[in-house]
Amino acid sequence: MKLSISAPRGHQIKAAVTITGSKSESNRLLLLQALYPGITIENLSNADDVRVMQKGLQVKQGEVDIHHAGTAMRFLTAYFATLEGADIVLTGSSRMKERPIAILVDALRRLGADIDYLGNEGYPPLGLRGRALELNQISLPANVSSQYISALLLVAPSLKEGLILDLEGQITSVPYIRMTLQLLEELGIRNEFTGQRIRVYPKAKVDPKLVVVESDWSSASYFYSILALSEEGSELLLSSYKANSLQGDSVLQNIYADFGVETSFEGHSIRLTKVGKAQINHLDCDLTEAPDLAQTIAVSCFGLGISCTLTGLHTLKIKETDRLLALEKELTKLGGKITTTNSTLQLEPSDEIVSGVAIDTYNDHRMAMAFAPLGLHTPITINDAGVVSKSYPYFWKDLKTISFDIREVS
Numbered sequence: 001m002k003l004s005i006s007a008p009r010g011h012q013i014k015a016a017v018t019i020t021g022s023k024s025e026s027n028r029l030l031l032l033q034a035l036y037p038g039i040t041i042e043n044l045s046n047a048d049d050v051r052v053m054q055k056g057l058q059v060k061q062g063e064v065d066i067h068h069a070g071t072a073m074r075f076l077t078a079y080f081a082t083l084e085g086a087d088i089v090l091t092g093s094s095r096m097k098e099r100p101i102a103i104l105v106d107a108l109r110r111l112g113a114d115i116d117y118l119g120n121e122g123y124p125p126l127g128l129r130g131r132a133l134e135l136n137q138i139s140l141p142a143n144v145s146s147q148y149i150s151a152l153l154l155v156a157p158s159l160k161e162g163l164i165l166d167l168e169g170q171i172t173s174v175p176y177i178r179m180t181l182q183l184l185e186e187l188g189i190r191n192e193f194t195g196q197r198i199r200v201y202p203k204a205k206v207d208p209k210l211v212v213v214e215s216d217w218s219s220a221s222y223f224y225s226i227l228a229l230s231e232e233g234s235e236l237l238l239s240s241y242k243a244n245s246l247q248g249d250s251v252l253q254n255i256y257a258d259f260g261v262e263t264s265f266e267g268h269s270i271r272l273t274k275v276g277k278a279q280i281n282h283l284d285c286d287l288t289e290a291p292d293l294a295q296t297i298a299v300s301c302f303g304l305g306i307s308c309t310l311t312g313l314h315t316l317k318i319k320e321t322d323r324l325l326a327l328e329k330e331l332t333k334l335g336g337k338i339t340t341t342n343s344t345l346q347l348e349p350s351d352e353i354v355s356g357v358a359i360d361t362y363n364d365h366r367m368a369m370a371f372a373p374l375g376l377h378t379p380i381t382i383n384d385a386g387v388v389s390k391s392y393p394y395f396w397k398d399l400k401t402i403s404f405d406i407r408e409v410s
């Protein structure tokens with residue numbers, strides 16, 4: 001599906017959007033619910049990544065295909081490895097077969113798990129035969145993906161003696177690890193995170209508990225970008241959010257304040273208001289703790305004609321696509337002056353956006369969603385626009401409700 005995106009000029013946006021639940025919180029809670037059936041989940045995400053996780057958790061023997069879902073791949077690896085009697089082939093999309101998983105498999109094997117590589121060494125697909133693990137302490141590199149650590153932490157309370165993890169190197173995407181630990185805490189599962197060591201204590205049973213998933217802050221980022229590029233006085237009400245979020249991407253509130261977007265809480269909603277022009281003409285931002293915001297922020301800066309230096313992007317090359325390369329290619333098509341390294345992105349200010357460009361999305365939902373806001377400046381085409389369903393299936397429908405003109409083109 002190819003979509004042409006545009007929006008009326010000189011028009012103030014005034015609308016309300018309900019965004020689906022956080023996919024990160026949802027996939028953690030689904031795994032925990034499989035271990036502790038007393039858990040009830042509200043506002044579960046309707047993302048593809050969450051549907052494949054739900055489906056995968058129902059299987060004990062046979063093949064589980066998690067498509068593009070990184071969290072499902074990593075979390076289910078730990079789950080099936082520790083589920084006695086499980087005999088599973090865990091596979092995914094062709095891109096998933098290029099996303100490394102050796103750090104997690106090595107850690108599980110050293111704890112006593114029985115896992116084989118069925119394709120290339122170090123990558124999915126995996127053959128997993130679940131069994132009780134023998135050890136309860138392990139060290140592993142923490143600088144490649146926090147998902148390996150969260151995967152181990154999620155199964156940790158179900159292990160006889162819990163788990164102690166010693167993290168090696170600079171810990172990346174830390175808020176996602178804290179999210180995992182905070183959800184465990186909310187369920188009454190004791191844990192500690194001090195320095196480079198995390199300890200989770202064993203828990204046989206969790207009392208019945210309702211957990212409400214907060215809506216997805218990474219999904220909210222596209223609306224922040226829209227407001228940053230919109231007329232002064234524009235307003236959007238997004239729900240349902242919490243002032244004390246578990247999601248690191250809630251840092252958006254601070255980042256976009258510099259672009260003239262103010263955030264205020266009204267009950268369970270956030271009101272975004274475009275209060276004025278951007279306060280800065282250059283943005284320096286380290287995204288080690290919020291890597292999923294990189295594409296949104298780079299495109300916002302481009303649309304605002306602001307230069308930026310984004311750092312801490314070392315995980316972007318192993319996500320849904322090589323996001324640094326994808327950003328470089330697509331922003332260049334639009335007239336952007338961009339340079340990237342393995343962990344940084346530098347954008348020079350541009351005064352014009354090339355019109356009539358079709359953006360390639362590389363099987364990456366965030367490529368499609370991050371570039372859509374530019375429709376406020378010039379009509380833009382998004383190729384393979386259906387990719388958004390990985391995290392936000394109603395994205396295009398929601399853009400229509402805030403007065404974007406979205407048409408399918410051939």
Ligand SMILES: O=C(O)C1=C[C@@H](OP(=O)(O)O)[C@@H](O)[C@H](O)C1
Binds near residue numbers: 172
């Ligand atoms: O644990 C999670 O839910 C996630 C962790 C992050 O991955 P990395 O730790 O690989 O950066 C993030 O990019 C991803 O979208 C979701």
Ligand SMILES: C=C(OP(=O)(O)O)C(=O)O
Binds near residue numbers: 069070071292319320
């Ligand atoms: C990186 C992402 O997801 P995952 O790693 O879970 O596929 C994402 O949603 O941006």
